[in-house]
Amino acid sequence: MSDLTPCVLAFMAHPDDIEFTCAGTLARLYKEYGWRVAMGTSTPGDCGSMELRPEDISRTRLGEARRSAAMLDADFYCIGGRDLFVFYDRPHLQRVIEVVRTVRPTMVVTHSPSDYLLDHEVTSTLVRAAVFCASCPNIFTDAADPQPATRFVPHVYYADPMEGHDIFGKDITPDFVVDITNTIDLKEQMLCCHASQREWLRAQHGLDEYVMGMRSWAAERGKTIGRPFGEGFRLHQGHGYPHEDILRKLLVP
Numbered sequence: 001m002s003d004l005t006p007c008v009l010a011f012m013a014h015p016d017d018i019e020f021t022c023a024g025t026l027a028r029l030y031k032e033y034g035w036r037v038a039m040g041t042s043t044p045g046d047c048g049s050m051e052l053r054p055e056d057i058s059r060t061r062l063g064e065a066r067r068s069a070a071m072l073d074a075d076f077y078c079i080g081g082r083d084l085f086v087f088y089d090r091p092h093l094q095r096v097i098e099v100v101r102t103v104r105p106t107m108v109v110t111h112s113p114s115d116y117l118l119d120h121e122v123t124s125t126l127v128r129a130a131v132f133c134a135s136c137p138n139i140f141t142d143a144a145d146p147q148p149a150t151r152f153v154p155h156v157y158y159a160d161p162m163e164g165h166d167i168f169g170k171d172i173t174p175d176f177v178v179d180i181t182n183t184i185d186l187k188e189q190m191l192c193c194h195a196s197q198r199e200w201l202r203a204q205h206g207l208d209e210y211v212m213g214m215r216s217w218a219a220e221r222g223k224t225i226g227r228p229f230g231e232g233f234r235l236h237q238g239h240g241y242p243h244e245d246i247l248r249k250l251l252v253p
Ligand SMILES: [Zn+2]
Pocket: 013, 014, 017, 117, 120
């Protein structure tokens, strides 16, 4: 694939994390600007069931994630980690590097570095490291068909953490909020592809507000820009990473 085709890779810990945090923005990039979209997760969601064995719920959830990704004509990748055992280690990092080298994104979206689940935080760290490592030709992975090093480090954005809080309950203020009013319905359709997770949350937490929770958070973020629905982002601005805020320039008037 060409490095010249604008492409966004959303890489999060579990199936359905992308839909909750940034699918409305991915949909805008895809529909309004013709960007290529790719989606990836650290795990297949193997703990997401009260009844099914890990391999069975994993198969179900990977199918759900692929159906959701297909709504944006997106390729879907899972690096095969395990729920609650996502580590910053060599095997995980090598697999994320290989996804980055395969997709060759212009921009990457991942979890907030501080979030309620360690799988989210570790995935955020893996992505941050992988996009940098992917451009180093002397870093090798164990892939059967390893892809060449990327030519540049993509722009890295962090989506809102769960409920907009860090682990101390303090608000994390996004750099900017993208208006997703025109794509909230598509975001909901993508989320609803994850039928098994909706049922699992209901069973585990007595929570029957999978979709309503997503919509109410998007509405809260939208309120900050005077629009019905929004998604918040922060740009990673560490040394060696691009500082140009291209997502804001593209989607925020
Ligand atoms: Zn998650």
